[in-house]
Amino acid sequence: MAKIQGAVVVNKERCKGCNLCVVACPADVLALQAKEVNNKGYHYAYMENPEKCIGCASCGYVCPDGCIAVYKTKL
């Protein structure tokens, strides 16, 4: 069976660190930066475990600020 691999790109400067994408991800891919902040001072979201992403786009749907682009392909 073909494996699905996804990837997301977070618009780091647009992100407000609300954590809703982290909570919505079923595959434990995302996390908020622990120390680093963006220009607005928010701990922005990033792919902590990129290999686990299935490209389901749940994170994209729930992000109130439209910060997440989701990509998906069959390996």
Add this chain to the structure above:
Amino acid sequence: MDIQDIIKPENLVYDKPRLMNDNPMHYCPGCSHGVVHKLIAEIIDEMGMEESSVGIAPVGCAVFAYNYIDIDWQEAAHGRAPAIATAVKRLNPDKLVFTYQGDGDLAAIGTAETIHACNRGENIAIIFINNGIYGMTGGQMAPTTLEGMVTATCPYGRNVELYGYPLKISDLVAKLDGTCYVTRQSVHTAAAIKKTKKAIRQAFENSMAKKGTSLVEVVSTCNSGWKMSPEKANTWMEENMFAKYPMGDLKNE
């Protein structure tokens, strides 16, 4: 496979809607308003109505909605969005005309406009963001505030003997002959967001088909006003708001 090999235009499955511009939105982190804005932008794009839609912006946190979605907008005085929408739609019957209103705007100061526009069966869609509070002004009690819920103006919780009961205005307008579609939805999960998108699309299509007034209530969070994290606000909403404001269609004719 390297992650960079996946990030290619042909693999894109989700992105910020085309009609949502790059202006940073002023909403608090995690606020439901942004999710509903995205849906409106997506639906108008999918319906090909970019050049022929007029949104009526409220007074409330969504007062600047016109800065974020690139369509035509008209700002209304507090609560008067359905009256403005009535005029815009009657003068431009081929335009998609919708209001975007909070619960303070729609169910407090604008109650009369809401009820009469619905009763006249104006061919407009009303998007109603019910977060049970006056978000913009600092979290005061609204008519929709739950019994026992703490706000800035009822710090010991809403006492129904003093302040009356949470107003279920969607149930009220569903009883009016002028409404064709009244539904209650939410945007706290991907599944709920997909349902809300269908509901708003139907409301917009009803408006163009001149079927009467459609109202989509989106039971929402105001994590700042509720003084909770965005995540906790979603859980609190599920546990408390949904009991008083249950999900689903109230009318679909």
